[in-house]
Amino acid sequence: MTWRRCLGGLGALALGALPTDAxxxxxxxxxxxxxxxxxxxxxxxxRLDATAEAGGVRRAADGTLVSCVEGATWCTYIAAASxxxxxxxxxxxxxxGWGLGEGISFHAxxxxxxxMHGGDGAWPRMNDRFDLLDAYLEVDxxxxxxxxxxxxSLGGLGAYAYDGGSAVVRRGGADLEVLGxxxxxxxxxxxxxxxELGQVTDLPPDQSAWMLGARGRWRTTRHAVTATWLxxxxxxxxxxxxxxAGLDASTRVAGLRVxxxxxxxxxxxVLNEARGRVTRGVGRGVxxxxxxxxHRPFFELWTIWGAFAPVAFGEARLMATWMSSDAAWSTTLxxxxxxxxxxxxxxxSAPLRTDGWRLGWDGTWAPSDxxxxxxxxxxxxxxxxxxSDGSLGVTRQLGDxxxxxxTTSARQTIYExxxxxxxxxxxxxxxxxxxxPDLRLxxxxxxxxxxxxxxxxxxxxxxxxxSLRLEWALGADPGMSR
Amino acid sequence: MRYVAALAVLLLGLDPVAAxxxxxxxxxxxxxxxxxxxxxxxxxxxxxxRLFPTxxxxxxxxxxAGIASRFPDPASCLTCHNGTDAARVIWQPPRRPxxxxxxxxxxxxxxxxxxSTGRACATCHxxxxxxxxxxxxxxxxxxxxxxHAHEAPSHYASPARCATCHVPLTQARGxxxxxxxxxxxPPSHDARTFAAAHVPGTPGAAATCAMxxxxxxxxxxxxxxxxxxxxxxxxxxxxxxxxxxxxxPSWPVPDTHRRxxxxxxxxxxxxxxxxxxxxxxxxxxxxxxxxxxxxIRQLPExxxxxxxxxxxxxxxxxxxxxxxxxxxxxxxxxxxTRVVRPHPRGFVEGxxxxxxxxxxxxxxxxxxxxxxxxxxGTSRRDFHxxxxxxxxxxATYARDRECASCHNTEVFCRSCHQAVxxxxxxxxxxxxxxxQPQWLLQHGxxxxxxxxxxxTCHSEATCLRCHATTGWGVNPHGGQFNADRLGRAAMSMCxxxxxxxxxxx
Numbered sequence: 001m002t003w004r005r006c007l008g009g010l011g012a013l014a015l016g017a018l019p020t021d022a023x024x025x026x027x028x029x030x031x032x033x034x035x036x037x038x039x040x041x042x043x044x045x046x047r048l049d050a051t052a053e054a055g056g057v058r059r060a061a062d063g064t065l066v067s068c069v070e071g072a073t074w075c076t077y078i079a080a081a082s083x084x085x086x087x088x089x090x091x092x093x094x095x096x097g098w099g100l101g102e103g104i105s106f107h108a109x110x111x112x113x114x115x116m117h118g119g120d121g122a123w124p125r126m127n128d129r130f131d132l133l134d135a136y137l138e139v140d141x142x143x144x145x146x147x148x149x150x151x152x153s154l155g156g157l158g159a160y161a162y163d164g165g166s167a168v169v170r171r172g173g174a175d176l177e178v179l180g181x182x183x184x185x186x187x188x189x190x191x192x193x194x195x196e197l198g199q200v201t202d203l204p205p206d207q208s209a210w211m212l213g214a215r216g217r218w219r220t221t222r223h224a225v226t227a228t229w230l231x232x233x234x235x236x237x238x239x240x241x242x243x244x245a246g247l248d249a250s251t252r253v254a255g256l257r258v259x260x261x262x263x264x265x266x267x268x269x270v271l272n273e274a275r276g277r278v279t280r281g282v283g284r285g286v287x288x289x290x291x292x293x294x295h296r297p298f299f300e301l302w303t304i305w306g307a308f309a310p311v312a313f314g315e316a317r318l319m320a321t322w323m324s325s326d327a328a329w330s331t332t333l334x335x336x337x338x339x340x341x342x343x344x345x346x347x348x349s350a351p352l353r354t355d356g357w358r359l360g361w362d363g364t365w366a367p368s369d370x371x372x373x374x375x376x377x378x379x380x381x382x383x384x385x386x387x388s389d390g391s392l393g394v395t396r397q398l399g400d401x402x403x404x405x406x407t408t409s410a411r412q413t414i415y416e417x418x419x420x421x422x423x424x425x426x427x428x429x430x431x432x433x434x435x436x437p438d439l440r441l442x443x444x445x446x447x448x449x450x451x452x453x454x455x456x457x458x459x460x461x462x463x464x465x466x467s468l469r470l471e472w473a474l475g476a477d478p479g480m481s482r
Numbered sequence: 483m484r485y486v487a488a489l490a491v492l493l494l495g496l497d498p499v500a501a502x503x504x505x506x507x508x509x510x511x512x513x514x515x516x517x518x519x520x521x522x523x524x525x526x527x528x529x530x531x532r533l534f535p536t537x538x539x540x541x542x543x544x545x546x547a548g549i550a551s552r553f554p555d556p557a558s559c560l561t562c563h564n565g566t567d568a569a570r571v572i573w574q575p576p577r578r579p580x581x582x583x584x585x586x587x588x589x590x591x592x593x594x595x596x597x598s599t600g601r602a603c604a605t606c607h608x609x610x611x612x613x614x615x616x617x618x619x620x621x622x623x624x625x626x627x628x629x630h631a632h633e634a635p636s637h638y639a640s641p642a643r644c645a646t647c648h649v650p651l652t653q654a655r656g657x658x659x660x661x662x663x664x665x666x667x668p669p670s671h672d673a674r675t676f677a678a679a680h681v682p683g684t685p686g687a688a689a690t691c692a693m694x695x696x697x698x699x700x701x702x703x704x705x706x707x708x709x710x711x712x713x714x715x716x717x718x719x720x721x722x723x724x725x726x727x728x729x730x731p732s733w734p735v736p737d738t739h740r741r742x743x744x745x746x747x748x749x750x751x752x753x754x755x756x757x758x759x760x761x762x763x764x765x766x767x768x769x770x771x772x773x774x775x776x777x778i779r780q781l782p783e784x785x786x787x788x789x790x791x792x793x794x795x796x797x798x799x800x801x802x803x804x805x806x807x808x809x810x811x812x813x814x815x816x817x818x819t820r821v822v823r824p825h826p827r828g829f830v831e832g833x834x835x836x837x838x839x840x841x842x843x844x845x846x847x848x849x850x851x852x853x854x855x856x857x858x859g860t861s862r863r864d865f866h867x868x869x870x871x872x873x874x875x876x877a878t879y880a881r882d883r884e885c886a887s888c889h890n891t892e893v894f895c896r897s898c899h900q901a902v903x904x905x906x907x908x909x910x911x912x913x914x915x916x917x918q919p920q921w922l923l924q925h926g927x928x929x930x931x932x933x934x935x936x937x938t939c940h941s942e943a944t945c946l947r948c949h950a951t952t953g954w955g956v957n958p959h960g961g962q963f964n965a966d967r968l969g970r971a972a973m974s975m976c977x978x979x980x981x982x983x984x985x986x987x
Contacts, residue, residue, distance in 0.1 A: 041903025078903065094851055109851050111858075124889075124898045125859070133858045134851055142775075152854050156838035158887050159857035173750075187890030189858050200896040202943040203978050217840045221747040224840040239972035250841035252743060259835040267971035269964050277835060281741070295881060297934045301972035303892070304942050304979060309960025310933040313881070321826075325740075330827065344960050346927035354931065358880065364827060380880045384932050387876035391867070411873050428868045448869050461872040 025097040026475040032090045033116065036123065037463035042081035045074040080460035087116040088123035094134070103140040106149075109133040128196055131189055133161070144169050153179055153213055155228045156246035156261055156273075161189045162211045174218045183211035183232045183241070192241065192302070205302040207234035209241050225249045232300070242300045243267040256280050265298055268306055272298040285324060291317040291336075311341040313383075331363040340383060356382020370397035374407075386414040401434035409448075422452040424461060438473040517565075520573040522553075531616035537603040544589055544603075552589065582656040584648045584693065595629070623647075638668035643686065650692035652717040662721045665694045678736040681712065688712050696722040703731040705782050705790045706757035733759045733791045735820075745824055746841050752777045759791040767793040768824060768847040792819045830865060831883065857888050878935055885934070895938035904939055930960060942978065950979040 048068055051058040058075060060066050068075035091112040098105035111131040113123075136149030145168040153160045164181010183192065190196055197204040213230040226248045232241040243266040250259045256278055263273035277291040296312035299305040315338035323330040340354040362376035377390040393407030408427035415421055428446020435441055445466035452460070534540060540554040553575030563571035595605055606621040623637045626647050651662065670676060682688040691699075691712070696719035701707040738744060757780065765778045824847070825833070836842045844853070856865060865888075870877075878885060885891060929936050949958045959965070969976055969985050976984055 038902065040901070043903070081903075092855075096849070096851075107849065107851060109854065124894050127897075131858065133854050136850075152850055152857070154837075154844075154850070154853050154857070156834070158884070159853065161854070161858070185890055185893075187857075187859070187886055187888060188893055196893050196897075200893055200900065200941065202941045202946075219750075219840050219843070221750045226838060226840045228838075234974070239974045241972070243971060246838070248835070248838035248840070250835070250839040252746075257743060259839060259841070261835060261838060267968065269967050270962065275835070297881075298886075299933075301968070301975050303937075304945070304975060305933055305937055307963065307968065307975065307979070308929060308933055308945070308958045309963045311930045311960070311962075313931075332828065340931050343927040343930035345930060347923045350923045352924055352927045352931065356880070358882075362828075380876060380882075382880055384879035384928070384935060385876035387873055387880075389873060407868070409867075409869070413873055413876050415875065424869070424872050426869065430868075444868065446868055448872065450872065461869075463869075465868070 024099055024476045025095065026473065028092075028094050028471070028473040030090075030092040030469060030471045032092075032467060032469040033087060034089075034123070034465065034467040035085060035087050036465055037083055037085050039080040039083050039460040039462070041078045043076055043078055045076045048073055048075050051075055085117075086123070088126055089114045089116045101139075103145075104138070105140070106137045108135040110135075125196075127199075128190075133189060142170070150184075153211075153215075153230065155215060155226065156248040157228055157230050157244050157263055158186060160184070160186050160211065160213075160230065160232075164211070173220050174216070176217075177213075177215040179211070179213045179215075181211060183209040186300070201303075203304070205234070205241065207236050207238065209234055222253070223249075223251045234302075239301065240267050241302050244272075244298070246273075263298070265306075267301055270296060271312075272296050285322050287321045289317075289319040289321075291315075291319070293317070309344075311343050313338045313340040315339075328366050329364070331361065334358070334360045338382065353383050356380070358382070371395075372397075384415065388412050402432060404431040405429065422450055422461075424448050424450045428465070440471045442469040442471070443467070517570045517572055520571055522574060522576045525573065527616045527618045528614065531614065534616070537616075541603070544593060582649075582654055584651065584654045584657070586645070586647055586649045638666060639670070643690070644693040645686070645689045648693045650689070650717070651694055651722070652692070652696055652719045657721065659721045659724050662719075663725045674734075675737070677732060677734045678738075688715055692716050698723040698726050702726040702729060703733060703790075704758050705761055706754070709754070709757070709782075731790075746836075749777050749843075749846065752780070754780065757781045761790050761792075764791060764793045767822070793822045859888055859894065875935070878938070879932055881932075881934075891934060891937055896941070899939050926958075946979060951981055952979075 046060045046064075046066055051060055051066055051068060053059055056068055056070075058066055058068050060075070060077065064077050064079065066075040066077040091114070092109070093112075094107070094109040096105060096107050100106075109132075111133060113126050113129055113131075115123075115126050132150055134150055134152070136147045136151045138147045139145065146165065147167075148165045150161065150163050151166060153162065153166075161184040162179070162181040163184070164179065166177060166179035168175050168177040184190055185192055185194065185197065188194070188196065192205045192207065192209045209232045211230065211232050213228070215226065215228045217226045218224070226246075228246040228248075229244070231243045233239070234241060244263065245266055246261070246263040248259075248261045250257070252258075257280070259275075259277045259279070261273060261275040262271065264271050271294070273296075274294040275291065276293075277289055279287060279289040281287045293315045294312055295315070297310050299310075315336055317334065317336035319332065319334040321330065321332045335358065337357045338355065343354075346352070358378065358380040360376070360378035360380075362374070362378075364372060364374050366372040372395045373393070374395070375390070375392045377388075379388040380386060389409060389411035391407055391409035393405060395403055395405030397403050406427060406429040409425075411424045413422060413424075426446060426448025428444055430442070430444035432440065432442045443466075445464075447464045448462060450461040450463075538544070540558075541552055542554075544552045556573055556575065559571055559573050562568045592606065593602065595602060604618070606625050607618040609617045609619045610622075612618075627637060630646050651657070651665075671680075682691055692715070695716060697707065697713050697716045698719060699722055700710060700713040700716065704710060704713065707713045756777075760781055762778050762781045762783060765781065769775075769778065829836075837844050866874075877883070885895075889895065945958070946953055948954045948956045965976075965985055969983070973983070
């Protein structure tokens with residue numbers, strides 16, 4: 001309650017400031033209506049005596065794999081149900097106001113989700129009707145900056161939202177930030193005790209959490225280093241939900257650009273991310289990049305997943321890009337190979353793949369102002385799944401305000417665990433027009449055909465999609481709203 | 483001069499041809515009764531070649547500074563062209579000096595310069611290739627360069643020291659606006675790199691610019707002309723102002739702007755030269771808030787409404803990605819609008835390295851909402867291509883992008899999978915995993931390899947059935963598991979599977 005009073009007081013102070021010519025407010029909104037086809041899975045059964053073969057997994061007369069229990073009358077299987085269409089609607093509204101004093105501004109961004117027709121299932125989190133993404137008051141001066149309210153910590157450790165305060169002190173090319181407040185679940189933007197976790201998790205956290213963090217940054221024209229520390233602890237201080245540190249650096253030396261990143265889980269004592277990339281332009285529009293990466297997934301400590309000791313993989317990547325001097329042509333070639341550490345479990349007689357590779361190409365051709373053709377092809381073979389896909393698209397820019405285009409794509413997916421091997425072919429068109437400087441309309445629609453190529457169960461992704469998005473804005477735009 | 487005229491008369495009288503031609507004698511053409519007027523510059527030198535043995539016969543005082551002394555007395559022409567001996571001719575020497583052009587030349591200084599044959603005037607005035615005496619013409623620039631070698635291969639080529647022979651344009655008062663407009667353009671000005679590197683580095687080079695340019699020439703493109711030292715040395719000229727008024731400015735993109743790292747340090751590396759083309763409004767196309775204001779304040783305010791190179795962010799396609807067209811220029815009288823694409827194609831997918839290190843200061847151009855808009859699970863098709871859902875599982879396995887940066891896998895993935903029926907529910911789900919009985923033997927390896935994908939369908943209860951002490955008690959911890967460390971950090975996590983503190987065993 002105390003901090004709410006504090007926030008209210010600051011808001012009243014800001015809103016009550018004497019009006020000046022420099023005061024202004026920018027309100028932007030967006031409404032996105034989609035129509036989505038989907039064939040959910042349904043559970044069905046056949047009589048045991050109508051199946052062939054023997055054992056726990058058999059085949060029905062039509063070849064469908066079914067799961068049978070010895071002695072039971074019925075075998076069960078999962079298949080795609082009839083088509084369902086739903087129309088999720090998302091509304092975004094954001095407000096930015098400034099001119100309340102030197103460097104004082106406030107920002108808010110909310111999102112409303114409403115299913116227009118049909119069920120909630122076709123779009124994630126449709127049962128969460130309202131999200132407040134940002135709501136903070138900011139005072140930004142040359143030497144320091146302070147924020148209070150719902151805000152984000154963004155950096156090498158990811159994006160974390162929290163309700164609290166942050167302060168940044170700047171000195172030359174260096175700055176130091178400290179932050180703290182009530183932690184929100186990463187990627188969810190809700191308190192740890194939210195019912196949304198309880199709906200999908202057997203053991204949701206029973207304590208809300210506090211977040212503490214600090215970030216130091218030093219930057220020159222050639223070098224940049226950022227160190228980040230973030231701790232999320234249960235509100236009763238009984239334990240940690242996360243304790244992470246990151247170090248990101250970049251430098252340019254001898255014609256090379258070197259980028260590096262480290263992210264560590266301090267609570268578990270493991271390195272989640274180690275990444276280094278060296279990039280060099282070799283002339284004639286060609287740039288080469290070599291990257292090495294080691295990745296181990298991070299899990300917060302309110303789940304049990306981290307105790308299952310996931311292993312890391314190492315990957316080496318090579319990329320080359322070329323752009324013609326007039327920027328009309330550009331292309332990128334990328335490749336990579338990765339290998340996982342030994343999982344240290346399971347039987348050698350039942351191996352699983354522990355390596356992978358990828359190869360990709362994409363190219364762009366802009367024959368004239370306004371026209372562009374983009375095509376791409378990529379193959380990724382690895383643990384759990386393999387995929388190859390290609391696409392070809394053309395976009396036409398019509399004057400200053402409108403674009404129109406069409407993209408066709410083909411994709412093949414192969415899953416090591418047989419979750420829906422198949423081919424998909426389809427395309428979609430899109431158009432965008434600025435009806436007025438502050439009113440823009442996007443329309444797109446497409447259809448895809450999914451042809452499963454084996455008899456393993458899985459969703460039929462054959463679908464039609466259409467969407468209409470209207471974006472609008474009110475008020476001046478000195479950049480405070482983007 | 484009288485001696486010269488008398489000598490001419492004598493010569494005419496002695497010359498059998500010249501003396502006979504003008505006379506009205508039998509067998510000869512009659513002498514025209516009309517009077518012919520000859521313009522000062524049209525004097526037929528070649529026809530008089532045999533009359534005058536030297537140039538000084540007529541131009542006796544050419545080395546004097548006065549214009550009148552360079553030409554003969556018109557009365558001397560009447561000695562022959564009196565209507566009796568020859569057609570009457572009226573010729574008047576120039577009374578006033580020629581309009582002051584660009585030429586800086588002194589007859590006085592050149593009067594003693596003789597060629598290889600010893601002829602002084604013919605050194606400059608002989609018609610090229612002429613062999614006859616008094617076949618003369620106006621001197622040409624090439625003739626000047628013949629002696630005034632400036633190490634340049636041609637008249638307009640660099641490094642010509644123009645000031646040797648020319649005066650600055652502002653001093654050439656005799657040139658009209660059209661003549662100024664018609665001044666030749668040196669080939670160097672057509673070079674692709676000329677605009678980016680044409681600032682004169684030495685006073686001598688600046689003097690060269692002044693041969694054809696005035697301050698208004700610079701002001702055509704340079705927004706900061708008032709602060710340019712070179713421009714201040716050129717002086718003002720109304721004729722140039724009239725010429726450039728109808729000539730649109732030109733702002734080619736410097737090569738430095740095309741370098742891949744230009745964006746990283748274009749602020750901290752900014753110099754006064756930015757103001758050549760950019761006003762403050764250029765920066766405002768991208769920069770927001772207090773970031774970059776120190777540099778932006780160094781730029782000029784728009785000059786008389788002119789904004790120089792005005793930048794604009796590109797249109798985006800339906801996926802929110804910038805169209806690949808790199809630069810679109812639309813030229814106005816004093817403004818060129820360029821669509822700039824600050825980040826290369828594909829940047830959004832791999833922006834982590836640049837953003838996290840601070841190499842590119844995101845806050846310089848974006849408010850926090852720009853980031854949270856995506857990282858909170860975007861409400862528009864910005865990041866993933868259309869129909870990404872059909873291949874999202876493979877992308878998840880490949881771990882090319884960190885899903886958890888924007889999506890909470892516990893809720894985002896599992897709620898959707900549950901809704902479409904992809905939910906682990908007892909033994910029926912076994913057919914998902916190869917439909918093979920040995921999956922039970924493989925699942926441990928699969929989990930350690932790609933545990934995050936397991937969690938998109940399975941909740942903890944699925945695993946606790948076997949792996950909790952209240953279940954079968956199968957130990958799931960691998961070799962890297964540090965029980966003490968994790969226990970200190972989060973004993974509540976241990977308690978989900980263990981009834982007692984496992985560290986006390």
